[in-house]
Amino acid sequence: MQSAYEVVVGVDSLSVERGDDGGVWRSGRRLSAAQLVSYGGPGLRPWTRYYWRVIVWDKDGKKGALPGVASFETGMMGMANWRGAWISDSRDIRTGPAAYFRKPFRMGKKVRSARAYIAAAGLYELYVNGEKVGNHRLDPMYTRFDRRNLYVTYDITSYLQQGDNAVGVLLGNGWYNMQSTAVWYFHEAPWRGRPCFCMDIRIRYDDGSVETISSGKDWKTSLSPIVFNSIYTGEHVDDRRQQAGWNRPGFNDSAWKEVVFRSAPSGNVVAQVLPPIRDVEKIAPVSVKSSATPSGSMTWGGISRV
Structure with a gap:
């Protein structure tokens, strides 16, 4: 003993x-x-x-x-340590499409470690140099957005490269901006707003110096091909609106708009500490069969798993 x-x-x-x-x-x-x-x-x-x-x-x-x-x-350890601003596009809560955000930057020194700290009101996917960061789904988790906001930390050391880099964020509604009529009146929630986020990328170089890439006015935004998205009723994607390479260095974003500053949804931004939602299994359909209704429209069924 x-x-x-x-x-x-x-x-x-x-x-x-x-x-x-x-x-x-x-x-x-x-x-x-x-x-x-x-x-x-x-x-x-x-x-x-x-x-x-x-x-x-x-x-x-x-x-x-x-x-x-x-x-x-340790992470941010307090609101005062954030350098990034809360940003969004200039759209309102009735806008259907989710938004793209991007920022290019250059690195001239060897990276020892790099972390991305991102807080969002809405749901997001984070990309660095065209690669989706991490294997989380539906981050951040639900909170009372007007009382508390969660941030997630990612190790992005392996995603960065010498020279030109680009960071991209795809930002959707989640529980923050419910556009579907919802039980428990989430579509009337007092915190509702166009999704927004705040991010700091903290890069530590081999020579001991530190550089922080933050969300701010030097970011640009555009509407994405996801023309509708809801935590209840899914998302609708218009592939004709795809913008290949939007999250990579060298992309021409001259037609994109400036971001706008937003006030933080709450004064309480803390680390998300619960285990994340992740993909754990992919189930491939064995067969898909369709049948025509009397009106000529199609109904889908017969999806089976062996």
């Missing part, structure tokens, strides 16, 4: 691995069999990776083998 423990926390993984001071917090040896211990060190800094390990002693006072080093990374 455990007779004592010690917790070491630091920003230097090698120091923590050796069981040294760690540089941030050391609990000291505590004579206790406790398994759940609260951090008791100085306040944590935003955008920082911390390493930690536990040292234990058995019932005879013998120190056990040191387990591996674990880590966690």
